[in-house]
Amino acid sequence: MKRDDAEVKLVDRVAAEGLAKELYRALATGDRTSLDRLLHPGFEGHTTEGLPLDLGGDYRGPDDMRREFWGRIAKSFIARAEPAEFGFLDDGRLLVRGRYTGTAHTSGAPLDAEFIHLLSFDDGRVRELVQLTDSGRWNEAPTPAERPLETVDFRITDGIGEIRLNRPAERNALDQAVADDLYEVALRCASDSGIRALLISGNGPAFTVGGDISVFADAGEGELPAVLRRMTTPYHEALRIFSQLEAPIVTAVHGAVAGGGLGLLYVADIAFAAEGTKFATGFTSLGLSGDGGNSWFLPRLVGPRRAAELYFEQRVLEAAEAAEWGLVSHVVTADVLEERARSAAQRLAQGPIRAYGEIRRLLRDSWSSTLSQQLVAETEAIGRAAATDDALGAMTAFLAKSTPTFKGR
CATH class of the missing domain: 3.90.226.10 (2-enoyl-CoA Hydratase; Chain A, domain 1)
Incomplete structure (x- = not known):
């Protein structure tokens, strides 16, 4: 029996909300494997202007968001995004309300800022995240210079x-x-x-x-x-x-x-x-x-x-x-x-750093994966590596019988 449109929409919304909750869990635990699975290869992040560390702006691709936004936050803050309310907009996006809580890394100054996230989905993954938050609250929490090293x-x-x-x-x-x-x-x-x-x-x-x-x-x-x-x-x-x-x-x-x-x-x-x-x-x-x-x-x-x-x-x-x-x-x-x-x-x-990263992850995770899981992981990893400028440049250089120059992107 064919399901009606209302039933399909309900199922889709339940699945989307489940994906969102998985995303917040992965961010809270630093679960890189889950983030790779949850974020669409064409993921885009749009964050609030005026955030400290020049973090506000646009991020293209999962790796860009992970390294340049979430990774840089982790360097100066112990922060957690705690979702409290989920609701869908007429355009199909999921609106999530919640709070960022935590502390600045070395000073221990508290962070407490409300957020609104607008999430879009595509092919069973998170395709876009638009962040709205109180940048003033973020800037009130000091982000001190790197701690001097002693040993x-x-x-x-x-x-x-x-x-x-x-x-x-x-x-x-x-x-x-x-x-x-x-x-x-x-x-x-x-x-x-x-x-x-x-x-x-x-x-x-x-x-x-x-x-x-x-x-x-x-x-x-x-x-x-x-x-x-x-x-x-x-x-x-x-x-x-x-x-x-x-x-x-x-x-x-x-x-x-x-x-x-x-x-x-x-x-x-x-x-x-x-x-x-x-x-x-x-x-x-x-x-x-x-x-x-x-x-x-x-x-x-x-x-x-x-x-x-x-x-x-x-x-x-x-x-x-x-x-x-x-x-x-x-x-x-x-x-x-x-x-x-x-x-x-x-x-x-001087090598293809993005490919190296995929190889490091595959070798590390192979110990806890079945053959079937590892073959899937290889397919996803080689797809991500193939999408880089380094892969395109290396193949062009191979055909031209020249030495490739890898730029790490």
């Missing part, structure tokens, strides 16, 4: 973001300051679309020996659990952000890589190690279970049996063994470590 050096040169752990006297042991600095750097990287590759290294005799045991030992009776939770929360968030960047990551390690510091090795796409570098988890010798993503990355990189050996037998790997096990990509002499790693980062920075 990590960070700079951007020719599109390459360089992160260098800088506690050489402590062999770059991880403490609260390092965790906070890495989180700050991760936020900067996520909000800067000009970064085309990331290079992670460390000053001093070791890349990092993991957690700073002297800090743990100084904790008062019953305080250690809270100390570890406070430290691992920003550090783990930094690792999550690094793993989801579009820009590929190169890590150069030397001396020692241990404990939770292994996480900075795991997030790399290409990892260089100097000869003589030693790798160990070291957690059980301290009566701890581990952090830094070890329980997720290790079994995927080396297999569950070897992961258990590293944990339970406190196995220490030399650089050559680490390469054989799959922890690092290349072992080089110490005198060429930085040169080789920097060269790799420079080469990647």
